[in-house]
Amino acid sequence: METSCPRLLVISLMVVLSNGVLVVMALAPSPSPSPLPSPSSSTPQFTAMFAFGDSLTDNGNNNYLSSIAKANYVPYGVDFYEGPSGRFSNGRTIIDYLAYFLEKYYFITTIQLHCQNFVFVGDLLQIPSYLPAYANPLATGRNILNGVNYASAAAGILEETGRNLGERFSLSQQVQNFENTLNQLKNQMSEQELREYLKKALVVMILGSNDYLNNYLVPYTYPTSFIYNATAYADLLIQRYARQILALNSLGLRKFLLGGIGPLGCIPNQLATGLAPTGKCVAYVNNIVGMFNTRLRSLVDQLNSKHYPDAIFAFGNTFGAFGDILNNPTAYGKTSKIHILWYVAFGFELNRIYNHFQQNQYVFWDAFHPTQAANEILARKAYSGPPSDCYPINVQQMALM
Numbered sequence: 001m002e003t004s005c006p007r008l009l010v011i012s013l014m015v016v017l018s019n020g021v022l023v024v025m026a027l028a029p030s031p032s033p034s035p036l037p038s039p040s041s042s043t044p045q046f047t048a049m050f051a052f053g054d055s056l057t058d059n060g061n062n063n064y065l066s067s068i069a070k071a072n073y074v075p076y077g078v079d080f081y082e083g084p085s086g087r088f089s090n091g092r093t094i095i096d097y098l099a100y101f102l103e104k105y106y107f108i109t110t111i112q113l114h115c116q117n118f119v120f121v122g123d124l125l126q127i128p129s130y131l132p133a134y135a136n137p138l139a140t141g142r143n144i145l146n147g148v149n150y151a152s153a154a155a156g157i158l159e160e161t162g163r164n165l166g167e168r169f170s171l172s173q174q175v176q177n178f179e180n181t182l183n184q185l186k187n188q189m190s191e192q193e194l195r196e197y198l199k200k201a202l203v204v205m206i207l208g209s210n211d212y213l214n215n216y217l218v219p220y221t222y223p224t225s226f227i228y229n230a231t232a233y234a235d236l237l238i239q240r241y242a243r244q245i246l247a248l249n250s251l252g253l254r255k256f257l258l259g260g261i262g263p264l265g266c267i268p269n270q271l272a273t274g275l276a277p278t279g280k281c282v283a284y285v286n287n288i289v290g291m292f293n294t295r296l297r298s299l300v301d302q303l304n305s306k307h308y309p310d311a312i313f314a315f316g317n318t319f320g321a322f323g324d325i326l327n328n329p330t331a332y333g334k335t336s337k338i339h340i341l342w343y344v345a346f347g348f349e350l351n352r353i354y355n356h357f358q359q360n361q362y363v364f365w366d367a368f369h370p371t372q373a374a375n376e377i378l379a380r381k382a383y384s385g386p387p388s389d390c391y392p393i394n395v396q397q398m399a400l401m
């Protein structure tokens with residue numbers, strides 16, 4: 001067992017290299033592996049992260065789909081080591097930051113579980129280990145052991161959400177895709193190992209924005225706003241969402257971070273509708289996504305009170321956290337609340353100003369999506385923030401359970 005481990009590591013390195021991702025690795029002298037402390041049963045840990053979501057966290061799934069909602073071209077990714085990757089940001093997403101925080105402090109890879117003194121692949125490479133996108137052909141074998149990202153731009157909780165933009169993995173499809181991953185994992189570990197592995201994996205779900213932006217708020221394309229009032233629609237979304245969350249729980253996943261919807265009434269796309277007074281957000285939009293958020297927080301309470309064995313559910317207060325950045329930009333080192341560096345609407349650049357140093361000053365990257373600077377703040381709040389940011393406990397505390 002021990003002797004087979006280094007060979008496994010080499011194989012996984014070669015796979016990554018063949019993707020062309022690790023040119024730096026080929027040029028740099030390889031640092032000698034330093035032993036890590038052996039994980040013990042008392043070591044706080046996540047075994048993996050499985051991410052479900054939309055364009056806020058898509059890391060390349062839509063590159064493989066026939067969709068208008070893609071971000072695999074410049075200027076997306078200008079601050080990302082890989083360049084444009086399909087991420088809807090200048091750099092990292094919230095998931096990338098969470099993986100980074102977790103790897104730094106809490107990830108125990110399966111390689112380590114088997115070979116107690118082995119090093120993180122990510123440490124060797126001097127880059128955080130990014131989760132593979134589910135649709136990437138390289139997302140197989142050992143590459144999926146740290147988790148998989150299923151997020152798909154334009155996707156929503158409801159099946160038809162985002163249909164106007166083309167193919168996407170809806171939430172229910174994302175859950176089915178996880179089942180495919182599960183079948184692969186079954187080939188790589190024993191039944192009992194898998195059970196433990198899933199029990200200690202973090203699930204991050206950030207969905208719902210498109211059920212408003214690419215459904216309820218587009219009455220000429222979707223009939224939902226004629227069928228449901230805002231309260232009934234929020235109820236419907238939560239009911240469907242709960243069904244998928246419980247499906248994942250019944251497949252063995254136990255630790256859930258459920259991110260709420262941000263203040264959509266304040267995003268440049270909504271401000272451009274002219275429905276809000278100058279300098280204000282669109283109150284109606286914020287009110288209706290607020291109904292979803294209130295219900296999602298209650299769902300978390302409800303799920304926690306049912307005491308599903310070993311399970312814990314947390315609510316990420318994206319609305320509050322993002323609202324705080326917008327209301328107090330200077331407290332976060334951001335100069336203005338509505339500036340966008342690149343205004344990109346599906347490939348159409350309206351504004352071509354680019355400056356690496358200025359990038360950190362902005363909250364919005366395009367009409368819908370935050371900059372990596374804002375994503376880092378949001379991820380940090382989920383990771384270690386107080387209950388007002390992540391309720392009832394944060395990700396760091398979940399790792400200790």
Ligand SMILES: *[C@@H]1O[C@H](CO)[C@@H](O)[C@H](O)[C@H]1NC(C)=O
Pocket residue numbers: 229230231232
């Ligand atoms: C919204 O619709 C539900 C179900 O049809 C109804 O019970 C409720 O009274 C409506 N709420 C408002 C504010 O109209």
